[in-house]
Amino acid sequence: MTPATDRVTTRRSVLLHLRPGRRSALALAVSVAAATALPLLAPPITARFVDDAIAGAGTRHLALIALGYLALAVAGQVARMFTGWLASRLAWDGTNRLRETLAEHALGLDMAYHGRHTPGEMIERVDGDVVAVAEFVVAFLLDVVAGVLLLAGVTVIVFTVDPRIGGFLLVYCVLIGFGMARAQRLAVPSAARGRAAGAALFGDLEERLAGMEDIRANGAGEHAVHRLYQASSAWYWANYRSGRIGVGLLAGTWVAFAAGTAIALGLAAWAQRSGAITVGTAVLLFQYTLMVRAPFERLIDQLRQYQAALAGITRIGGLLAERRTLPAPAVPRPLPDTGPLGLSLDGVGFAYPDDGEQVLSHVTISLAPGETLGLVGRTGSGKTSIARLVLRLYDPTEGAVRVGGVDLRDADPVSVRRRICAVTQDVQIFAAGVRDNLTLFRPPPDDRLLRAVLEDVGLGDWLAALPDGLDTVLGGVAGSGVSGSGVSAGEAQLLAFARAFLADPGLVVMDEASSRLDPATERRIEQSVDRLLTGRTGVLIAHRLSSLSRVDKIAVIDGGRVVEYGRREDLVADPGSRFARMLSMAGVSR
Numbered sequence: 043m044t045p046a047t048d049r050v051t052t053r054r055s056v057l058l059h060l061r062p063g064r065r066s067a068l069a070l071a072v073s074v075a076a077a078t079a080l081p082l083l084a085p086p087i088t089a090r091f092v093d094d095a096i097a098g099a100g101t102r103h104l105a106l107i108a109l110g111y112l113a114l115a116v117a118g119q120v121a122r123m124f125t126g127w128l129a130s131r132l133a134w135d136g137t138n139r140l141r142e143t144l145a146e147h148a149l150g151l152d153m154a155y156h157g158r159h160t161p162g163e164m165i166e167r168v169d170g171d172v173v174a175v176a177e178f179v180v181a182f183l184l185d186v187v188a189g190v191l192l193l194a195g196v197t198v199i200v201f202t203v204d205p206r207i208g209g210f211l212l213v214y215c216v217l218i219g220f221g222m223a224r225a226q227r228l229a230v231p232s233a234a235r236g237r238a239a240g241a242a243l244f245g246d247l248e249e250r251l252a253g254m255e256d257i258r259a260n261g262a263g264e265h266a267v268h269r270l271y272q273a274s275s276a277w278y279w280a281n282y283r284s285g286r287i288g289v290g291l292l293a294g295t296w297v298a299f300a301a302g303t304a305i306a307l308g309l310a311a312w313a314q315r316s317g318a319i320t321v322g323t324a325v326l327l328f329q330y331t332l333m334v335r336a337p338f339e340r341l342i343d344q345l346r347q348y349q350a351a352l353a354g355i356t357r358i359g360g361l362l363a364e365r366r367t368l369p370a371p372a373v374p375r376p377l378p379d380t381g382p383l384g385l386s387l388d389g390v391g392f393a394y395p396d397d398g399e400q401v402l403s404h405v406t407i408s409l410a411p412g413e414t415l416g417l418v419g420r421t422g423s424g425k426t427s428i429a430r431l432v433l434r435l436y437d438p439t440e441g442a443v444r445v446g447g448v449d450l451r452d453a454d455p456v457s458v459r460r461r462i463c464a465v466t467q468d469v470q471i472f473a474a475g476v477r478d479n480l481t482l483f484r485p486p487p488d489d490r491l492l493r494a495v496l497e498d499v500g501l502g503d504w505l506a507a508l509p510d511g512l513d514t515v516l517g518g519v520a521g522s523g524v525s526g527s528g529v530s531a532g533e534a535q536l537l538a539f540a541r542a543f544l545a546d547p548g549l550v551v552m553d554e555a556s557s558r559l560d561p562a563t564e565r566r567i568e569q570s571v572d573r574l575l576t577g578r579t580g581v582l583i584a585h586r587l588s589s590l591s592r593v594d595k596i597a598v599i600d601g602g603r604v605v606e607y608g609r610r611e612d613l614v615a616d617p618g619s620r621f622a623r624m625l626s627m628a629g630v631s632r
């Protein structure tokens with residue numbers, strides 16, 4: 043497929059989401075036709091009024107014509123308002139469908155994709171671009187379709203009244219339309235640059251806000267403000283350039299219209315003088331010439347929205363065309379439905395797709411169902427990367443990761459998400475009720491079970507202190523800059539354990555919290571870790587060597603390789619082992 047046909051296909055796939063139902067489309071077509079036809083009937087009434095007035099018609103007769111004109115004007119306005127209402131309702135229905143598809147698609151994309159795009163950029167795509175498209179669809183129906191129909195109607199009528207003036211109007215409309223189409227080609231890329239600069243600014247802003255605590259604590263405020271200044275300035279200049287093009291186009295059309303109206307008026311006056319038409323018909327022709335101006339002006343007004351929408355549709359299409367790099371298995375195999383799951387990594391090698399740099403090599407580890415493994419190693423050694431492979435956020439570039447005897451590349455993704463659970467140190471608390479925060483928006487089990495789980499992880503008193511119990515809306519982690527009903531870092535960790543207990547997985551991957559917690563919370567977390575690992579297979583990325591007292595096996599990772607691997611008690615008993623040396627250096631009792 044060529045890039046051009048590719049672009050057409052992706053645009054079509056976006057527009058298909060916006061297609062209304064048959065009945066709505068019919069209602070819209072009728073109201074657009076009425077909103078266009080009614081104003082076209084007005085000039086003949088004015089012409090009649092002028093001719094009858096010149097011929098000396100009575101006041102009553104003229105008043106009736108004037109009333110007819112008024113009724114027509116009101117009916118035209120009503121039709122236009124109804125079209126506007128219907129068009130925006132249908133556009134929002136369509137764009138909501140599109141937003142849903144986009145959000146679902148984006149959530150299904152790999153971590154590799156999300157690593158390349160900031161959350162702010164995704165928000166701009168799923169919301170900003172979709173809004174631009176919605177606004178354009180409304181404008182397209184009201185101003186573009188209705189405008190083009192009106193132009194066609196005016197030309198046909200003027201042709202039948204006076205073919206010479208009709209011919210002039212046709213040439214004039216074609217020239218203006220051609221000029222605008224050329225101008226649009228000039229304007230679309232500059233509008234696209236404006237929106238891309240906007241997306242970059244919002245992406246930056248989102249990242250800075252999310253990292254507020256680190257930025258403040260490390261005195262990086264000045265740098266952050268400078269980056270924002272650069273992004274805002276790029277946005278300003280991109281918009282300034284596209285605005286300048288828009289203003290230039292508007293000025294150009296004004297001049298073209300003034301010239302066209304003057305010529306049409308001259309032609310009408312000449313035709314009337316030569317006796318070909320009446321004064322009323324000359325007024326009618328003049329009115330029709332004026333009518334041409336409004337749709338063209340609205341068209342050029344919409345050009346900016348059209349550019350934004352076209353650029354938006356292209357980017358939305360690009361996002362929809364984005365495919366997972368993790369291939370779906372041809373015949374998905376479910377992981378064992380119950381009980382702990384065995385885990386084996388056989389000769390695993392891995393490089394992140396973005397930079398292709400080898401971060402893991404020849405990693406071979408195996409855990410029987412119910413066994414637990416502690417991963418230790420310096421920062422950047424590859425522990426998190428191993429965890430990501432076990433969660434199938436990426437596929438290994440060499441070797442295989444098997445869970446419950448099933449190669450994760452062949453495993454049914456639904457059962458992978460159900461049977462393997464991650465407890466990370468970066469716990470996301472959603473601005474939602476406690477219930478939804480525990481079940482992650484899945485249908486909640488019985489409240490008694492939720493309370494029991496919270497009690498078990500040591501959050502019983504916390505729940506009792508909440509104003510609305512399980513219905514209390516949480517807003518964020520304390521100190522994260524997000525307002526909310528006080529969830530401390532420790533409580534957030536405990537909530538993550540409660541989530542894991544509710545999910546009841548067969549394999550748990552845990553990234554131990556490296557942040558300092560008070561001793562009481564730390565004890566509660568340790569107890570929760572113990573209970574969560576009981577009867578389950580577990581991989582624990584430990585930042586404190588003392589946490590490893592509970593695991594069966596230890597793998598010491600260095601530079602992406604397993605440099606030591608064995609049963610914990612064997613390694614502890616061997617004074618020459620790296621692990622034993624690490625324990626003595628850290629002063630941790632064995």
Ligand SMILES: Nc1ncnc2c1ncn2[C@@H]1O[C@H](COP(=O)(O)OP(=O)(O)OP(=O)(O)O)[C@@H](O)[C@H]1O
Nearest residue numbers: 157394396397401420421422423424425426427428
């Ligand atoms: N998304 C990514 N894209 C590219 N490279 C990455 C990515 N994440 C990590 N890396 C690189 O992979 C290597 C291993 O990182 P990893 O996060 O697995 O180490 P770690 O042992 O978990 O470190 P830490 O203890 O600091 O969390 C590092 O060199 C890191 O820079």
